[in-house]
Amino acid sequence: MGSSAAATWDTLPPVTQVQQHPAFVTATWRLEPTRSGLLPVAQGRGGPLKISWEIHGSGPVKLVFVMGLGSLKSAWQRQTLYFGHENADKYSVLCLDNRGMGDSDVPLMRYSTSEMARDAIEVLAHVGWLPADPLSSTSTADPDSKRSLHVIGISMGGMIAQEIAYLIPGSISTLNLLCTAAAIENTTTFWENMMQRAQMLVPKSLEASVRGAAQNLFPLSWFIAEDNAKLPDPKTTPKVLPPPGSSELDQYLHFNSNYERFVAGELQKRLDGKRFTTSGFLLQLIAAGWHRKSPEQLREIAENVGRERILVMHGTEDKMISFPHGRKLIEYLGGGDSALTAVVVEGMGHVPVIERVDWFHGVMEERIRKGEELDGRSVP
Structure with a gap:
């Protein structure tokens, strides 16, 4: 993603860009x-x-x-x-x-x-x-x-x-x-705590919701690093099925960064209205x-x-x-x-x-x- 010295939260790619990445459909492994x-x-x-x-x-x-x-x-x-x-x-x-x-x-x-x-x-x-x-x-x-x-x-x-x-x-x-x-x-001041709790109930765009979760879960230094996840291999690993949605795609793919992999997983979860609900x-x-x-x-x-x-x-x-x-x-x-x-x-x-x-x-x-x-x- 470029130099870590120049990277900020604002330079991370938007969710729409991640959705278009070829690896997007392979983010959740079929085990x-x-x-x-x-x-x-x-x-x-x-x-x-x-x-x-x-x-x-x-x-x-x-x-x-x-x-x-x-x-x-x-x-x-x-x-x-x-x-x-x-x-x-x-x-x-x-x-x-x-x-x-x-x-x-x-x-x-x-x-x-x-x-x-x-x-x-x-x-x-x-x-x-x-x-x-x-x-x-x-x-x-x-x-x-x-x-x-x-x-x-x-x-x-x-x-x-x-x-x-x-x-x-x-x-x-x-x-x-x-x-x-x-x-x-x-562990914060009373007003900071009240603001944090209130923010959890305020409706947010998908972009803001995913970005907010990211900031709470991982350090920026990890997000900007190259995605080097060890991917499953359907050809050699027992009981690993090929990625869904494509008869041509028989392998799991890497993203450009850890952040993109995180976003893809969050999107696949949050856009599944049956398996992830507000209630x-x-x-x-x-x-x-x-x-x-x-x-x-x-x-x-x-x-x-x-x-x-x-x-x-x-x-x-x-x-x-x-x-x-x-x-x-x-x-x-x-x-x-x-x-x-x-x-x-x-x-x-x-x-x-x-x-x-x-x-x-x-x-x-x-x-x-x-x-x-x-x-x-x-x-x-």
Whole structure:
């Protein structure tokens, strides 16, 4: 995109230009799941409502990816590709659309992170990764399935992951909380906070909406860099289908910059009126905004899961959930115990799973390896 010294937010390309790029139709990868379904959940909790889920891979190590506010399960596509396709013999990856998004239902009711955690737990029981009634006081998991779950949650997904760990701590092999918070707190002045909240409800053009999300999620320095995403190859990678919409196009393409790839993904999501709705977004926003785990509850999570099994990751340039939130989460969960793993990254934004893909995968593999060893298993 040219010299980084000359680049500003205003020099980034408009959404209309990105839509015309040949790579646009290839932005969302067609990764064929090993298993998938729509599960009715929440009977007696305001449901039933259907949750869309997928499992990629057939390996013995079970990874549970929980996505954040206003995002679909396909936002994990880099992790799904790496763990569930390129390393399908080692890992099984479960990802789902939280209620309100994607192919899951959008019930008009009060959402909470604890209820969304219960949705996920029902899915985990349905696919056989938990006992049939995991929240029953008389439930006992099969010894071979105890502490078998590696839970990775980002942003609001990290809040849901906290609730999962609070409900089923004995099933967690590792708990990985990315760019998240125990509770959303005001780290600005009162009037700045009021303006930020008001802006979320003000109708915006598609251009302004995507640009605003970009500024909160990633640093400009990453956006202007060349798009070097590792693309799936339908010819060599198992269960990777060619891009949609063209019988002639049999490969995935690069954009000019990371920003263009981000915009393409956002546009494909936001222009899908069935899978991304304003009501679903606002209901999830309420859940995230009202999430609250007290220091006492977090200490309970840490003690029941085990601090040596917990990772908290945060970037100092995170503008969506600012770094002081991460610092408090580390403090509350760590309790001064160095066994907890705190990863603070200078200059990193809100989405390390996209911004620093290879590094992130390496960190997760190390965490997974440690959890498996603690449980007397080894990664194949």
